[in-house]
Structure formats: C-alpha cells, structure tokens
Amino acid sequence: MNRLKGKVAAVTGGSVGIGAATVVRMAEEGAAVAILDRQDDEGQALVRKLTDQGLTAGYWHCDVTREQEVKRVLDEVADKYGSLTVLVNNAGISGANKPTHELTEEEWDSVQNVNVKGVFFCIKHAIPHMQKAGIGSIINLSSIYGLISAPDVPPYHASKGAVRLMTKTDALLYATENIRSNSIHPGFIWTPLVEAHLKTTGMDPEEARRMTDELHPVGHMGEPDDIAWGAVYLASDESKFVTGSELVIDGGYTAR
Numbered sequence: 001m002n003r004l005k006g007k008v009a010a011v012t013g014g015s016v017g018i019g020a021a022t023v024v025r026m027a028e029e030g031a032a033v034a035i036l037d038r039q040d041d042e043g044q045a046l047v048r049k050l051t052d053q054g055l056t057a058g059y060w061h062c063d064v065t066r067e068q069e070v071k072r073v074l075d076e077v078a079d080k081y082g083s084l085t086v087l088v089n090n091a092g093i094s095g096a097n098k099p100t101h102e103l104t105e106e107e108w109d110s111v112q113n114v115n116v117k118g119v120f121f122c123i124k125h126a127i128p129h130m131q132k133a134g135i136g137s138i139i140n141l142s143s144i145y146g147l148i149s150a151p152d153v154p155p156y157h158a159s160k161g162a163v164r165l166m167t168k169t170d171a172l173l174y175a176t177e178n179i180r181s182n183s184i185h186p187g188f189i190w191t192p193l194v195e196a197h198l199k200t201t202g203m204d205p206e207e208a209r210r211m212t213d214e215l216h217p218v219g220h221m222g223e224p225d226d227i228a229w230g231a232v233y234l235a236s237d238e239s240k241f242v243t244g245s246e247l248v249i250d251g252g253y254t255a256r
Contacts, residue, residue: 001028001029001030002029002030003029003030003232003236003238004026004029004030004031004086004232004235004236005029005030005031006030007026007030007031007032007085007086007235007236008031008032008033008034008077008078008081008082008083008084008085008086009026009031009032009033009034009085009086009087009088009235010033010034010036010073010074010077010084010086010087010088010122010126011023011026011033011034011035011036011088011090012036012037012062012064012088012089012090012091012118012122013036013037013090013091013092014033014034014035014036014037014043014046014088014090015035015037015039015040015042015043015046015059016037016039016042016191016192017189017191017192017193017224018090018141018186018189018191018224018227018228019035019037019088019090019091020035020042020046020224021223021224021225021227021228022088022090022224022227022228022231022232023035023046023050023057024046024050024228025225025228025229025231025232026086026228026231026232026235027050027055027056027057028055029232029236031056031086031235032056032057032058032081033050033055033056033057033058034057034058034059034060034073034077034080034081035047035057035058035059035060036060036062036064036073036091037059037061037062037091038061038062038063040059040061043059043061044059046059047059056081058077058080060073060076060077061073064091064114064117064118064119064121064122065113065114065117065118065121066121067121067124067125070118070121070122070125071121071125074122074125074126074129075125075129078129083129083132083133084126084129084130084133085129085130085133085135085136085137086136086137086139086235087122087123087126087130087136087137087138087139088139088141088231088235089118089119089122089123089138089139089140089141089163090141091114091118092114092115092118092141092159092193093110093111093114093115093156093193094111094153094156094193094196094197094200095107095108095110095111095153095155095156096111096153096155097152097153097197097200097201098154099154100154103154103155107155108155110155111155111156111158111159112155112158112159112162115156115159115160115162115163116159116162116163116166119140119163119166120166123138123166123170123181126138127174127179130174130177130179131177131179134177134178135178135179136174136177136178136179136180137179137180137181137182137234137235137239138167138170138179138180138181138182139182139183139184139231139234139235140163140164140166140167140181140182140183140184141163141183141184141186141227142160142161142163142164142167142183142184142185142246143156143157143160143185143186144185144186144187144248144250144253144254145157145160145161146160146161146163146164146183146185146246147164147185147246147248147254148254153197163183164183164185164246167181167182167183167244167246168181168244171243171244171245172244175243175244180234180239180240180242180243181243181244182234182239182242182243182244182245182246182247183245183246183247184227184230184231184234184246184247184249185246185247185248185249185250185254186222186226186227186249186250187215187216187221187222187249187250187251187253187254188212188215188216188221188222188253189221189222189223189224189226189227190221190222190223190224191224194212194221198212209221215253216250216251216252216253217251217252217253217255217256218251218252219251220251221251222249222250222251226249227249230247230249233247234247
C-alpha cells in the first residue's frame with residue numbers, strides 16, 4: 001500500500017482489461033486515478049466500486065484521437081486532483097487482420113489514429129502538467145509486436161513499433177526535467193481486445209486460445225494484473241532511475 005501516495009494518474013482505455021486492472025492497482029497503492037475511455041458505463045461502474053472502497057478515482061469520457069478533447073480532459077483531471085504526474089497510454093485497437101496489400105487506407109489510418117496519434121496527443125498535453133509538478137512518469141503500452149513481428153495485423157505491429165521509439169525519444173527529451181518515459185511490452189493477455197483478435201482468425205475459439213497459450217514458453221497467456229503491477233512499478237519512485245526502457249512482460253514469448 002501507498003507505493004503511489006501523492007501521485008495523480010490518468011489511464012486511457014481504463015474501463016476494461018489491462019487499463020481497468022491498472023486503475024485498480026494504482027488506486028489501491030494510493031494514487032488518485034482518472035479513467036479516460038469511451039466505454040462510459042464500464043468506467044463509471046469501476047469508479048463507483050473504487051470510491052465505495054474509500055479510494056480516489058474519477059471518470060472522463062475521452063476519445064484519444066481528438067486533440068482538443070484530450071487537452072480539456074487532462075486539464076480537468078489536473079484541476080480536480082491538483083496535478084498530473086503519471087500518464088498510462090493504454091488505449092488501443094488491433095484493427096484489420098489482413099495482409100498488407102489488401103488493407104485500405106482507412107483501415108490503416110484507424111489503427112494509427114488511436115495507437116500512435118492518440119499516444120502523441122496524450123503525452124503532448126500531459127507534459128506541461130508534469131513540468132509544473134516537477135515530476136512525471138509516462139508509461140506507454142506497446143507490445144511484444146513493438147519488438148518482433150508476426151505475419152498478421154500489419155497496422156497494429158507498425159503502431160506498436162512507433163510507440164516503442166516515441167517512448168525513447170521522450171525519455172531523452174525530458175530526462176533533465178525529472179519526467180521519465182518507459183514502455184511496457186505485454187505478450188498475449190486475456191482481455192476483450194485479444195479475445196476479439198482471436199475471432200478474426202476464423203478458428204474455433206477454444207482451439208485459437210489453446211494455440212495462443214502455447215506461443216508462450218510458460219504455457220499460457222497472461223492476466224491483466226501481470227501488466228498492471230508493471231505499470232505500478234514504473235509509476236512509483238522505485239523506478240526513479242528507469243527511463244527509456246522496455247519492460248517486457250510476456251511469459252517468455254520474445255526470449256526465443
């Protein structure tokens with residue numbers, strides 16, 4: 001408890017899956033946590049659950065592809081809680097599962113708009129609040145597919161590679177201002193996003209899940225909490241000397 005006491009965190013895509021797990025663990029560790037999402041019912045329900053436990057959390061409807069909406073929401077979060085010192089860029093989509101030559105421009109752009117431009121907008125408008133506070137931790141959810149690739153979902157893999165290098169650039173840009181920037185690279189985590197992705201394979205759902213489990217040397221997919229605890233570490237002062245780094249949480253997927 002209290003690993004994040006005094007921190008104010010904004011978590012995009014915080015209503016479900018990895019985002020929701022991160023919100024819960026950060027709130028339990030003493031942070032004031034803002035959930036930014038478009039899934040209003042789920043986000044508001046999570047806030048009620050946390051506040052009923054005496055924890056500090058709020059919900060803001062936010063489409064990360066809309067810059068002025070992002071700015072307004074982050075400004076409101078900072079006003080409500082007195083600062084903004086942690087940003088978790090978790091919102092993302094997998095997009096069309098087609099080979100490159102069959103993709104449309106719209107299918108490509110829809111993924112980049114959320115997974116890359118959305119990360120850019122959130123960082124751009126969180127940085128001034130972190131500069132004001134004199135401290136900050138930016139945590140970007142990339143993927144194992146920001147490190148290696150696979151013969152599927154080209155827009156997604158490209159977007160996660162971009163996020164990996166955006167993270168390093170910002171680590172260098174803001175290092176002297178006590179603002180850290182790190183990326184997390186999950187393997188397959190059993191979330192609604194992964195479940196939806198497996199449906200695009202056309203395989204029997206149980207067979208698709210079994211085969212995906214077997215991609216990981218540990219023999220199974222991860223859970224949202226596996227990633228949430230990594231985010232708690234990167235948000236905390238325990239990681240004060242960690243910036244520009246890649247935290248790989250993948251059950252051994254990339255160790256081959």
